[in-house]
Amino acid sequence: MGDEMQDQAGGPMTAAVDIQSVTKRFGDVVAVDNVDLEIADGEFFAMLGPSGCGKTTTLRMIAGLEFPTEGSLKIFGEEVGTLPPNLRPVNTVFQNYALFPHMNVLDNVSFGLRMQGKDKRESAHAAQEMLELVQLGGMAKRKPDQLSGGQQQRVALARALVNKPKVLLLDEPLGALDLKLRQDMQNELKSLQRELGVSFVFVTHDQEEALTMSDRIAVMHDGKLLQVGTAEELYDQPVNRFVADFIGQTNLIDATVFDADMIVLANGTKIRAPNPYPAGDKVAMSLRPESISIGHVDEVPDEFRSTSLTGTVSDVIYLGHSHVYTVNVDWMPLEVRTNATPTSIKHEPGSEVAIWWDRRSDWVVPDEGHGA
Amino acid sequence: MTAVATPKFEAANERKKSRRGFLLALPAYVYLSLFFALPLLSVVVYSFAKRTSTGGVALEDWNIDSYTKLGEPIVRDILLRSFTLAIITTVICLVLAYPFSYFLATRKASTRNIMLVFVMIPFWSNFLVRNYAWRVLLGNDGPVSRVTEGVGLGETTILFTPTAIVLGLVYGFLPFMILPLYAAVERMDWSLIEASRDLGATGMQTFRKVTFPLSLPGVIAGSILVFIPSLGAYVTPQILGGGKKTMLGSYIVTQFLTARNWPVGAAVSTVLMVVMLGATMLYFRKGGRTL
Incomplete structure (x- = not known):
């Protein structure tokens, strides 16, 4: 697949994320089993599968929160196998948002910039701008527990995006929201991704969510990557019973x-x-x-x-x-x-x-x- | 539940329930009033009373002489020493307990339980006995001294010094620091630490900005639980300090039993209680619910 990916000039394009023969074991349990995967720059990519299929572990390996037991993991051509998360050009939106409860919204969002050594004024300014982008400009002084689930979700998004990551990782970000809000957020995420042109790697167990939002989808089961393709390919030409049954x-x-x-x-x-x-x-x-x-x-x-x-x-x-x-x-x-x-x-x-x-x-x- | 929206019979039901709750709590109320609140009150009352020439207490001529006595150099030194030793003990406990609690909280459940049992084991024997054990250990020809002599560091002479007192207090009260700290770290949402690392913070930055602030209720609870008994400690300063460098606890006992100046003993006790009450309120103000 990597050979097929080319930019307009026809030259080879570096994949945003390049996973080769990656295996992750926890003791005797094989969480991710010999996975090969390439995610293109600017792509909205979903990892889909039932819980325990290894999709979250794969995401966490890209984030640097887990390290592969075997195999190679590159981000924009750079091997990051055991690089700690703070040295990777990626940011994560966590499943439960993981907002810092002891900081207000603005401090949460400017946290990443502050850690990179940016000065306080500059960080606060950039954080405020990002909050405006997710329509939470007026919430800067609130504490996370004073926000609704949907608002917390936006803060988590702003907190990750303000660092201008080369790849944004999202771990079941919409799982805790109710149906209506989830649909709104799906559209918003999609348009945000188009606007920013950054790769979004999105983990979900909800096939409908994956189908509606993603350019390409990887279906995982029991630690194995079963099929990668567009929504139509997965729906019309599943490679096995599991994919056929799981998608639609x-x-x-x-x-x-x-x-x-x-x-x-x-x-x-x-x-x-x-x-x-x-x-x-x-x-x-x-x-x-x-x-x-x-x-x-x-x-x-x-x-x-x-x-x-x-x-x-x-x-x-x-x-x-x-x-x-x-x-x-x-x-x-x-x-x-x-x-x-x-x-x-x-x-x-x-x-x-x-x-x-x-x-x-x-x-x-x-x-x-x-x-x- | 608003009064308007509550039908009459429900309100009556509420009242009945609260009356039943009061009846259930009554024995404890009576016990605590008789054997805790009243004696406490009498301590406060005595602190304003007058000492008779025979060493008794006259409940007349109310005055604050006993409190002004606290400003005298000898008492001031004791207060200062007690506070200093209590603070040093608290800080040492905190420094020792934090890494241990963190380590404990990050183990798997079975390991944790075994280690917690080890933390509790000292409580299985009497506090007094354990203090005497330290006296034997630290004594002139005790094992510690033999070892230091053996490696050429000379005799260990810390017994009956403030160092020995702090050592004994740290030993005695360390579990009180470990347990609330462990509880605070253990309940911390691990994804917050991951989020911090993900956002570019190093391990050290994460500790300063996320882990430590979030464990603050545990730090405060542990500090109060160590500071308060250290400040009023009697047994350890007596046994390991040899009673030479008096701390507050010893001073109070002396006032009551030897000097027979009950009002002064009561005044010192009252001050100590007010300080402890203040510390406890500070803790609850800080929003901690770890106790």
Whole structure:
């Protein structure tokens, strides 16, 4: 991937963060397992995964709060493996904000500049400007515990950004906020990042958050990096069952490869699904609920005959904008989501239906254990 | 809960509850009033009373002579010495206890508990006995002296000096400094220290700007818990100081038992109590809740 990254002039570009074969062990526990990752300058990069997947540990290694057990970690070309955090050109927005409770907001924000030896007036001035930027100009004299969660979040952001870091690290920064505030902050973070042009590396367990905000996303699981790509790549072309299941909702149907164009489902049905795997391999077909159509058994259009199944509706949930059906196809339930319009037909539980989909919307992933 | 918004029966309920609470606390109130507040009050009253020629106390001719006596050079020296020794003891305890508490707070739970038990072990034996033990250790032909002689430093002669008193006080009261400090450091949010390092502070800067200020409630609590008993110490100065360089505690005892001047003894006690009360209030003013 590094070879592909080039600037406009065509010359090689230095990655903001370059992680090579990094492993981190805590005693016997492998928190991060042989991860390779490059984050470009100016990129909004998310690290996504369930808790305990190693995403936070990776972030902390970039910050210098943990040191890799093995491997190389470079920031703008400079090896920083065991460099202490105060000597790295990065700053962190902590999960619980970690604002200093004994200092007022202004002193919190100017802390970094003061530590770099900037004089008091100058630091206070820069801190005040940064507070204006995050719309907290009037809160300078308050103590952190006199601020709301959203305001504390902005102070934490200002405190990190005032140091003009080359990379800003954010550890689940929106986790403690309520939904409305979180959505506002997402937009704000995104526009702030565009404005500053600095790389943001963002850790989250919320896939929706990662999808909406990031240029690229790294999905981690059990310390391993499973896939790096844009939101579309991860959603449409997941590399394995875990990614398919973790990003958005999907139906994962166990199958065996028949040939390069066909797979065989558990009940013997052959389905058209182009795939690169050898015949006889155990695979799973990922089928997004929203790419499935539903109708009467004799309604299946001819071009979708090879990508259709029949089943019985066992449940319908009406969500206003859509119907979510649970369709039992013989051996497993599948989720089907259709737009609900005044003219759309609702299939009641118990009715026999056919479901079909475009063959470009199913996606074959190797069965777990056959490697990521 | 505002009175307006509270329905009548709820208010009645509140009253009933608070009455029940008062009844539960009553035995303790009575006990403390009889055996703590009253004696304390009588000490204050005696300090303004008149000493009779036979060494008794006459509850008449109220005066402040006993307090003016505190300005006399001999008493002033004792006050000064007691304060100095108490302050030195407190500072030494703080310097010794801080790194230890920090170390303790950063260990894993099982190690912590074992080390805390070690801190508490001295409490399992009598304070008096432990002071005598120090007397044996520091004596002319005690083990400490033998060692210093052995390595050519000569006889150890610190027994019955202020140094021995401070040594004994530090030994006796160090746990009172360690425990609140440990509690303060242990409950500190570790991410604040990481944030400080992340923002460019060195380890030393982090300690000065973040760690120490945040542990201040523990520092104040520990200092008060060491300073107060050091100031009024009686046993240690008697045993390790040989009673030669008198501290306040010894002076008070002398006034009551030997000189039979109860008003002066009571006056010194009152002053001591006021100082302690002041220190305690200062602590609570500082917002500490570590006690």
